[in-house]
Amino acid sequence: MSAAPPRHRLNPNKLLLSKWTAVQPQNREKHFLVTELLRDDDDQVVEIELQAVLSLRNQRLPWRDLEDAKRWRMGWH
Numbered sequence: 826m827s828a829a830p831p832r833h834r835l836n837p838n839k840l841l842l843s844k845w846t847a848v849q850p851q852n853r854e855k856h857f858l859v860t861e862l863l864r865d866d867d868d869q870v871v872e873i874e875l876q877a878v879l880s881l882r883n884q885r886l887p888w889r890d891l892e893d894a895k896r897w898r899m900g901w902h
Contacts, residue, residue, distance in 0.1 A: 837862070837870035837888045845875065845891060846898040854879055856901045862888075 845857045854877040861874035863885065873888045891897045 835888070835892055840870070840873055840888060840891070843899070844901045846900065846902045848896055848898060852880070854882065
């Protein structure tokens, strides 16, 4: 029996402009900033837009992906 991976407790409405570090950086992109919150018809946050600080590349992902401590760390490390 394996333990569930640790999760961050996040409020999706407070993610805008938050800083994140990729646990396993790709293409030297390690530090990211949440630049946009994408909402559904009920005004619930469903996705975020992350911008890589190094390359300014944008990517969208479900906001809950940030809760996975094996992939993301809150803040810049």
